[in-house]
Amino acid sequence: RKRIAVLTGGGDAPGLNAVIRAVTKAAILDHGWSVIGFRDGFEGVIHDRWVELTLDGVRGILPRGGTILGASNRCNPFSYAAPGDEAPRDYSSEVLRRVEQHGIDALVVIGGDGTLTVSHHLHTMGAPVVGVPKTIDNDVRGTEVTFGFDTAVNTVTDAIDKLHTTAESHHRVMIVEVMGRTTGWIALHSGLAGGGDVILIPEIPFKLDAIRATIRRRQALGRHFTIIVVAEGAKPEGGEAIYEKVGHLPYERRYGGIGEWLRRELAATITQEVRSVVLGHLQRGGSPTARDRVLGSVLGAAAVDLIAEGALGYMVGVSGDLAGQRPYSVVSVPLSEPSRGPRHVPVDHSAVRTAREIGISFGDVMPE
Ligand code: F6P
Numbered sequence: 001r002k003r004i005a006v007l008t009g010g011g012d013a014p015g016l017n018a019v020i021r022a023v024t025k026a027a028i029l030d031h032g033w034s035v036i037g038f039r040d041g042f043e044g045v046i047h048d049r050w051v052e053l054t055l056d057g058v059r060g061i062l063p064r065g066g067t068i069l070g071a072s073n074r075c076n077p078f079s080y081a082a083p084g085d086e087a088p089r090d091y092s093s094e095v096l097r098r099v100e101q102h103g104i105d106a107l108v109v110i111g112g113d114g115t116l117t118v119s120h121h122l123h124t125m126g127a128p129v130v131g132v133p134k135t136i137d138n139d140v141r142g143t144e145v146t147f148g149f150d151t152a153v154n155t156v157t158d159a160i161d162k163l164h165t166t167a168e169s170h171h172r173v174m175i176v177e178v179m180g181r182t183t184g185w186i187a188l189h190s191g192l193a194g195g196g197d198v199i200l201i202p203e204i205p206f207k208l209d210a211i212r213a214t215i216r217r218r219q220a221l222g223r224h225f226t227i228i229v230v231a232e233g234a235k236p237e238g239g240e241a242i243y244e245k246v247g248h249l250p251y252e253r254r255y256g257g258i259g260e261w262l263r264r265e266l267a268a269t270i271t272q273e274v275r276s277v278v279l280g281h282l283q284r285g286g287s288p289t290a291r292d293r294v295l296g297s298v299l300g301a302a303a304v305d306l307i308a309e310g311a312l313g314y315m316v317g318v319s320g321d322l323a324g325q326r327p328y329s330v331v332s333v334p335l336s337e338p339s340r341g342p343r344h345v346p347v348d349h350s351a352v353r354t355a356r357e358i359g360i361s362f363g364d365v366m367p368e
Contacts, residue, residue, distance in 0.1 A: 035052070182241070
């Protein structure tokens with residue numbers, strides 16, 4: 001009878017509880033194993049904070065956002081400052097010891113590229129790890145979609161719908177800055193779903209002139225408002241991304257991010273009023289969509305399958321299912337895969353091509 005453990009690392013994403021529930025149920029019901037959950041990611045492993053996960057314990061958590069286990073605020077066990085430590089130090093052997101102490105046969109780590117990279121290193125040291133990719137950004141290499149993304153896109157789409165009515169009433173240019181780190185998946189999909197007029201993503205550097213010309217062209221056509229969806233990591237051609245410049249400093253970014261920069265630049269050079277809004281963590285909160293619940297459940301159960309097959313050192317992922325029209329095809333890829341950098345939007349992605357075909361500007365070419 002195996003004993004397995006689960007933890008949720010990095011920032012939260014809607015659907016985490018669906019994974020925790022599926023891992024717990026599949027392990028108990030399908031295999032008769034026991035399951036524990038470490039609290040607050042690797043921090044909980046280091047400090048031995050955990051709970052036994054039972055069928056009763058995971059009852060009713062499917063619709064809940066966040067994670068019942070707590071998120072770690074990005075604790076990296078290879079460089080972590082515990083309370084009382086003057087400087088960060090390497091706690092990786094502590095993690096291995098803890099896993100052994102609890103007689104854990106496999107540790108299911110649910111995380112983004114940072115957490116999965118850490119897990120890969122722990123696996124090379126002998127930790128029995130299986131990974132489940134998670135992020136609202138949809139940028140983990142090795143899977144074509146991550147849970148949390150669909151919920152975030154729906155939240156942003158709803159916000160764009162709301163911004164439309166006020167932008168139109170006031171004849172304004174409305175800029176909405178969305179998350180996604182150095183990738184444009186959220187901006188692209190929500191911009192398309194929300195009917196944005198301009199979508200700016202890190203993968204396609206923009207020209208201010210092209211954006212201005214698009215706004216003017218719309219005005220000439222009698223459309224006295226423009227909705228610009230900008231990914232937090234977007235950058236002007238030849239320029240640096242503000243997101244990369246300030247790094248992981250969310251609050252500075254919040255008030256001086258690319259959306260606000262763009263507002264200032266445009267407001268100084270066009271006649272229309274310009275406003276900007278940063279959606280921030282609204283995009284990470286709330287109840288997961290049905291799609292994210294299904295994906296989380298599928299991946300959680302698949303992680304248990306991997307353990308049953310003895311395939312440690314792998315992560316589960318999804319292949320070939322961007323449209324969501326056919327059953328998920330679950331794949332397993334080496335845990336080293338996510339450490340090869342973020343999965344960017346290909347500039348010839350079908351959603352980019354569709355957007356261009358229906359007149360959405362990426363700010364890279366002058367409108368005809
Ligand atoms: O990776 C998820 C994400 O929400 C990014 O989209 C965003 O840049 C970052 O995390 C925000 O981090 P924090 O929650 O630490 O402000």
